[in-house]
Amino acid sequence: MITGMLLRSLDKGSYWFLGLLGLIALLVPALHLLLPPESALHVPGYAVALMGKYLCYGLLALSVDLVWGYCGILSLGHGAFFALGGYAMGMYLMRQIGDRGVYANPELPDFMVFLNWSELPWYWYGFDSFGFALAMVVLAPGILAFVFGWLAFRSRVTGVYLSIITQALTYALMLAFFRNEMGFGGNNGLTDFKDILGFSLQSDTTRTVLFSASAVAVGLGYVLCRLITRSRAGMVLAAIRDAESRTRFLGYRVEHYKLMVFVVSACLAGIAGALYVPQVGIINPGEFAPANSIEIVIAVAVGGRGTLIGAVLGAVLISYAKTWFTGELPEFWLFALGGLFVAVTLFLPKGIAGFLIARWQGFKDRKSAPGTATVANEGPAQ
């Protein structure tokens, strides 16, 4: 049955996309590890980490597209789920430091020693175990999304109201994580990680493995999103997006569908955050900043919402642009980003992918008889 569902939900574009992901998952590590540094094709270590970071943003964008593009829930707080996943991973990495910290305390992370804490807070228990940390990477954002979504969707908070309270959610979390008393390192967050599963985070091999893992995660996330959106449940989601109350009058429990897709999306975002942290080496409350969440939303809009692939490409594109601008023209980055927000909403409401799909469709329609083929489910209503 699963193969049947997979076959049903993947199209030609999907295979191309997954193939491409598989290719870079193998090619980038190979170019990094096998070629000598002086070769023109050699990929330097920092570039591997950078691309790994882009892929994490890609996965985050995928999760945003799932709720926004397919169910019309514009979350301005997905950065919170990303950051929670990141913190869960960060806590595991913190525990791995052991007594190699500045204070060489085998029991407590440096920042707790610094704050004169005598014992580990209860919510740090279990993070010595990689398995437990992985579970929390998914559970922490998932449970938060469940509670928040259950409250919000049950009382039918929709549209801009929902967007604003998701923003308030991540803002509140940011304020909370800035507090030292929370026990997550306050301002500085968690950093100075040494190794993961016993492998040094500085080594080339670990870095490439993390990179490949990110690529695989994006691929799996994509397949999961396709499975959901191509099923009848996906049709219901699109129906909710386009005419929520009509869907209700057909007997669908709209809040259940929204909750399901919101929680799945939050879990994906959490996984993205967990992959992000070991590659950048730090997680701090800044990741909760509302601006981060909005940035990823605009990445989805640029790439084309409701297309999944477009969202990933948008995120990679925007992240790359950010790296380039902050290196070359730091003054102009916000101008460029702001201009992009405006331009995309005004001129490219379906994003790059939506634009290309429409072009391709027009091309096909002109070739074949008009009005037969359609792109079901692609592109939301205006």
Next chain:
Amino acid sequence: MYCLRFLLIPLLCALIFTSNTSQPAQAADLETALSGLAEKSFKARLKAVDDIAATQDERAAEVLDALVKRQLFITKADGHIVLPDPAQEGSYLFAFNGETAGDFSKSALKRVKINNRMRSAVRKALGTLTLGSADRNRRLAAARSIFNTRDSSALELLDGAIAKETDSRVKREMERARAAALLASDAEESDKLAAIDVIAPKANQDALALLTQVVSNDSGAVAERAERAIAEMQSALALWATAQNVVYGISLGSVLLLAAIGLAITFGVMGVINMAHGEMVMIGAYVTFVVQDVIRTSMPDLFDWSLLIALPLAFGVTALIGIAMERGIIRFLYGRPLETLLATWGVSLILQQAVRSIFGPNNRLVGNPSWMSGSLELGQLTLTYNRICIIAFTLVVFAALFVAMRKTSFGLQMRAVVQNRQMSAAMGIRTKWVDALTFGLGSGIAGLAGVAISQIDNVGPNLGQSYIIDSFMVVVFGGVGNLWGTLVGAMTLGVANKFLEPYSGAVLAKILVLVFIILFIQKRPKGLFALKGRGAEA
């Protein structure tokens, strides 16, 4: 008055010092008393302080004041006690008569050293010395100082001062000081009970401390009465604290209201989420900065008027930006609220960076005009004038807006568009103009808010960011399309914040308020004052 004092003081002193054996028997003259300060031992110098106070010389207070401020020196050459001449740097005056002693270099002088015991002796002495001052405020301060030091030796001095005091407020303070001094002495129980009754009616921390000490020192009826007074006082103080919280809350609420009200208008009328609203506030604050900068360099006399000049300018600049935004971007996005949100966020980034590029990333200094500095004291309440001005300004803006919405034809058209856009258009209202002007109005009010906020907050490129989420919370909480809702929402959130702060700290209070709103939205998804019925569905 002056001669009266001269007659009375020796008499009073005689009374004091005969009754208290620890004090020197008779008053010496200031010069002799001062010479004691040159002694090596602290004990001798401590005695010198008492002697100086005992002279009741009119210069004694000044000299002792200089002593605690470490401004009293001994000339190394001939051992005179001198203090710096306030009129001329480097020049010194004789301490005993205030006449010029000549110029001295630092190396020719030795500072009169003072320790904590001397310091408290000086403070005590100053209290008694200044009771007779001709300056009402000094007498008041002296009474308060005695109240706090509970110097029982000042009792008789106080009795005399009370007898000739004509100012009722000062008299009351002196009576309280006398009661405090009496409680510290070994007076009769009945006197002490009466003293507690004098102190009990006015609740403050000092009185509370005093009574607490009484409870620990005395026993029997006095301690009991003091305990009762403490209980009463504590409940009175709690009431004052509540009042203070309410006032602070209203002050915060009016800032929130000012920031949110423009947003409420654009959101209410057009259903448009303007994420750049905070930047309009920021620009309003920068307009104030520019106005003050120009005034400072070219016409400093006008500085006190700078805010009044900035208000119309800020309104104009931000309103124009708002109208430009509406015409250039937002009108293409009607009916797509989520896209509008993103586009206006983009605008906010551009505006932030523009301001950063022009004015630099650091905070700029915006000054308070002189009429806004200082504070007002009401019982236990302290209110700074700039807060009062902002509350008043907010109310004026709110009232003006309210009248504009109710009484002008533009207001009528605006309300019509809120209720039914198509119908309004059909009736000949130019909805596009209403939209543009509404947006301009909302942005303009944000600019006004910026002028006000420049007086209490740092003016930097990120100013807007810190207000936008709060403003949204106010609008969401209060309900859309209802000015009263915004008012009540802002005030409730402001007061709630201030009440939580003492228990949880400012950051946690903010978090709690956010969580509360998130939960509140579950109960009333459309806010406190929501439109009901068919209109609400649109």
Next chain:
Amino acid sequence: MSDLPSSVLYLDGITVSFDGFKALNNLSLYIEPGEMRAIIGPNGAGKTTMMDVITGKTKPDSGEVFFDGAVDLAKLDEADIAQLGIGRKFQKPTVFENQTVADNLQLALSGVRGVLETFLWSASARDKTRIDELLEIIRLTHLRDRMANSLSHGQKQWLEIGMLLAQNPKVLLVDEPVAGMTDSETVETARLLREIAENHSVIVVEHDMSFVRDLDVKVTVLAEGSVLAEGSLDSVSADERVIESYLGR
């Protein structure tokens, strides 16, 4: 309460007010199984609010709503009520614009509604035949794979009626089905509704008198939130109070 078991819908003493304005005022209405009822009334008479109460969109301030004699509708929400078998067609045609005609019908098709079920669901042969049948009935077979947003206004109305049929409800609430339709479309729609009424209870809210005449069923006249008159179209249109409420003000 004695006539409860025989009524598929039972509304008694329903009052709904918005900010002091009484949209429904002590309204009572009984619909028998298999009955088709037309509801008419001037604007603001409370027709749409009545439908909102039956379908759970609006909760009554007072009064009772029962379905099938036993189920208290005031305690349920829209999805529950729809799953019980009460279908509704809106005044403004609302179909899922970005999905094909066939997908619209498939979404409406009775059966799976839960999240997991729909995730694992795949169309059975029976579902496919049922959709083909429905497409026949609403005459949209040739537009099967068209996106719903490319349909004409009348076609959307029919698609929505088709979706109602796909739900296979016991009661259909139809709000102004012929608004904005051409004459021939109107006649077609009347035929369609009569066909449906053969094995469903139907409540039709309509302004168009000639359409109501075409339906030839019992008519209830609403005014200011309560029932003004009930009976055949001829008898109610002769009623003094009805004439007054339509023309008097």
